[in-house]
Each structure stands twice: as structure tokens, then as C-alpha cells.
Amino acid sequence: MSKRILVVDDSQSIRQHVRTTLAEGGFEILEAVDGLDALQTLTTRTDIDVVICDVNMPRLDGLGLLDELKAKGAMARLQVLMLTTEGQPAMMQRAKQAGAKGWIVKPFKPPLLLAAIKKIAGQ
Amino acid sequence: MAIADTLNNLLFTSTLGLFKAYGVQLAEDPAGAKETASTLAAVVGFTGAAISGAVVLVVDSALLRSSTPIPETTERDWLAELSNQLLGRLKNRLLAYEVEVAALTPTVLGSVRIVPNGPRNQRQGITMAAEGKRATVWIDYQVKDAQRLDKLARGDAEVGREGDLVLF
Numbered sequence: 001m002s003k004r005i006l007v008v009d010d011s012q013s014i015r016q017h018v019r020t021t022l023a024e025g026g027f028e029i030l031e032a033v034d035g036l037d038a039l040q041t042l043t044t045r046t047d048i049d050v051v052i053c054d055v056n057m058p059r060l061d062g063l064g065l066l067d068e069l070k071a072k073g074a075m076a077r078l079q080v081l082m083l084t085t086e087g088q089p090a091m092m093q094r095a096k097q098a099g100a101k102g103w104i105v106k107p108f109k110p111p112l113l114l115a116a117i118k119k120i121a122g123q
Numbered sequence: 124m125a126i127a128d129t130l131n132n133l134l135f136t137s138t139l140g141l142f143k144a145y146g147v148q149l150a151e152d153p154a155g156a157k158e159t160a161s162t163l164a165a166v167v168g169f170t171g172a173a174i175s176g177a178v179v180l181v182v183d184s185a186l187l188r189s190s191t192p193i194p195e196t197t198e199r200d201w202l203a204e205l206s207n208q209l210l211g212r213l214k215n216r217l218l219a220y221e222v223e224v225a226a227l228t229p230t231v232l233g234s235v236r237i238v239p240n241g242p243r244n245q246r247q248g249i250t251m252a253a254e255g256k257r258a259t260v261w262i263d264y265q266v267k268d269a270q271r272l273d274k275l276a277r278g279d280a281e282v283g284r285e286g287d288l289v290l291f
Contacts, residue, residue, distance in 0.1 A: 011204045013196040020193065056207075056226060085211020085226070087285075088218060096291040103289045105215065106208050107144040110192075116288050 003121045004028045004047055008038040008062065009054040009083070014106070018052055018083070021110040025118055035060030039068050048078065050121050053100075055084040055091065063091065066098035075099035079120045083108060129220075129278040130262055134178065135249050137212035138260050141205065142251075144286065145190040149251035149258060163187065163198060164232045165206035169214070171224035173271035176264030178213065179248075180206045186256035203229045209260070212285060220275040 005027045007018045019029045030048065032038035034057040042048060055062040062082060069075050080100040082092075087105045095103060101120050104113065117123075135151070142149050164181040182205070184198060191201045206229040214224055248261035266272060 011200065011207070013191065013193050013201045013204045016193045016196055058228075085208050085214070087211075087215035088223070092289065101291055103291070105285045105287065106211060107141070107285060109286045112286065112288055116290075119290075 002026050002028050003049040003123060004030060005050045005052060005117065005121070006030045006032055006038060006041060006048050007052045008032045008035065008057070008065070009052075010034050010057045011054075014054070014083075017110075018108075018113070021108075021113050022117060025114055025123065027117070027121070034058050035062060035065035035068075038065055042069065042074060042078070043072070046077070050117060051078055051080045052083050052117070053080055055082060055086045063094055063098070066095060066100060070098050081116060081120055083113070126266065126272055126276050129275050130264065131249065132278070133213055133216045134260055134262050135251075137209055137216060138180075138249070138251060138258060140285070141209050141212055142186070142190055142258065145192065147186065147190050147253060147256065149253045149256075152250045152252040152257070155248075155250050155259075162233075163202050165202045165229045166232065167206045167210045167229040168227035169210060169224040170227065171222065171267075173222055173268045174224065174264055174266055176262060178206070178210050178262050179260065180209055181259040183257050186258055189256060199231045199233070203231050206231075213262075215285070217275070220272075222272060222275055 007015050007029060009015050010033055015031045022029060032041055036059040053062040053065060082095050082100050082103045083106060085106050092103050102116060139149055162181055162183050164179060166177055166179050168177040169175060187198045187201055210226045217224060248259050250259045
């Protein structure tokens with residue numbers, strides 16, 4: 001069964017770029033336009049394996065989403081990779097402490113993202 | 124090196140690096156900006172304890188089309204993302220100078236004539252071009268705490284790289 005991946009980014013271009021990049025990995029891709037949208041999806045669906053998440057987004061940002069998911073105990077079943085323009089070590093540390101598995105600073109290299117997701121998803 | 128020189132150099136190299144990452148090798152065009160009917164501009168602000176301001180990225184449709192990895196996306200959305208990533212690159216380079224800023228949401232403008240206005244920060248903008256594609260960038264800023272910009276004024280920091288994966 002293919003792994004389900006939720007791509008969380010307020011940029012349609014990035015969501016589409018990630019979707020295209022991961023297509024050859026056979027993943028099922030879902031999208032969320034910000035952290036709150038993602039939180040609603042992840043609250044109602046427990047069949048999502050991996051989350052690829054931006055940091056700077058309206059309504060609820062990526063680090064806020066991690067905090068919410070950790071508080072709900074959802075991080076135990078999710079593998080989260082942060083994909084963002086941010087590179088501050090303090091932000092990376094906060095994501096790590098919340099349970100994220102990795103961090104890529106945009107722009108991403110498609111082969112690297114695909115390989116990272118395969119590794120994180122255990123595929 | 125003056126703060127303005129370092130900032131403009133960082134903005135120039137950040138812009139070259141950004142477009143190179145998307146397959147377009149630009150070079151500085153000393154002829155400067157040229158107005159075209161198909162020009163779009165994005166303005167993205169930044170703010171921090173030491174400095175605040177905005178970066179403006181003006182590009183033509185040819186450059187937008189050739190740089191996007193997603194042909195079906197809109198020019199407006201792609202330009203917003205490019206400006207977001209450009210400021211992200213600048214932010215990450217400023218971190219090496221111990222200058223931290225936060226980015227604001229990009230605003231995309233179309234069908235307008237936009238040119239840098241006045242030498243408030245010494246330079247009129249930098250135009251880059253390649254094979255009929257053009258981009259012009261400039262930074263407008265206000266120093267809030269000059270002491271925090273000491274390292275920036277010396278221009279002597281190593282900068283980080285985009286695209287690398289850090290696994291926790």
C-alpha cells in the first residue's frame with residue numbers, strides 16, 4: 001500500500017512542485033494550505049504517514065502545527081519533514097524537539113527530497 | 124565595506140543563486156532595468172531589531188516562465204514564491220553576520236511601472252539578464268541599531284547553503 005503524504009504550504013507552486021517530485025515514488029499526496037488546514041486534516045484522518053511542512057504560513061505556522069500535533073500525541077505516528085526558507089538554528093532545534101525528522105531549506109533539490117521522503121517513510 | 128555594499132552584494136548573489144537553482148544563469152546587466160509590458164513585481168518586507176525594510180524583485184514573463192518547475196502554476200503565485208525564497212536566502216546570509224530578521228508576506232504587483240526611486244541606500248537597484256530574460260532587485264532599508272550591524276559593515280562572514288537536507 002502506498003504511503004500517504006500531506007504537503008503543507010501556502011504556496012500552490014510549492015505544493016505542486018512537491019507533488020510532481022514525489023509522483024515517481026508512488027506516494028499518495030494530499031495538500032493543506034496552512035497549519036490550521038493541516039491540523040484539521042490530521043485530526044480527522046489517521047492514515048497519513050508523512051507530513052512535509054513549511055514554516056511561515058498564515059493562521060497557524062509550521063512550528064505551531066508541530067506543537068499542536070505533539071500536544072495531541074499525534075507525533076508518535078507521523079514522520080514530519082520541514083521544507084522552508086528559514087535556516088535559523090533555533091527554529092531547527094525547536095522542530096527537532098517537537099519530533100520533526102528533518103529540515104530542508106528551499107529551494108529543494110527534487111532527487112534529494114524524494115530520497116529523504118523514501119527514507120523517512122521507510123520505503 | 125559599508126553596510127549598503129554588503130547588503131547589495133548579498134542581494135545580488137542571493138538572486139543569482141536563486142535563479143541558478145531553477146536553471147537560469149543570470150549575469151549583471153550594467154544597462155539597468157528596462158520597462159516591459161509583461162513585467163511583474165513582488166515586494167516583501169522584513170523586520171528585525173537591527174534593521175528593517177523591503178526587498179523588491181521585478182521580473183519579466185520570460186524569466187518567470189523559464190524558471191518555474193511547475194508550468195501550470197500562475198505567474199503571480201510563482202513570483203510570490205520566488206520573492207519569498209529570495210528573502211529567505213538573504214535572511215540566511217544575514218544570520219552569518221549575526222543579523223536576524225523576520226519576513227513579511229510578499230505582495231505581487233502587475234501592470235505598473237516600478238523603478239527604484241532615489242539613493243536613500245546608495246544604489247539604484249541591480250539588473251540581471253540572460254538571453255532576453257531580465258530581473259531587477261533592490262533593497263530599501265532603515266538601520267535601527269547600527270551597533271548590531273558591526274559584522275555586516277565589515278563584510279566578513281561565511282554563509283550557509285540552501286537545498287541540503289538535515290536529518291535530526
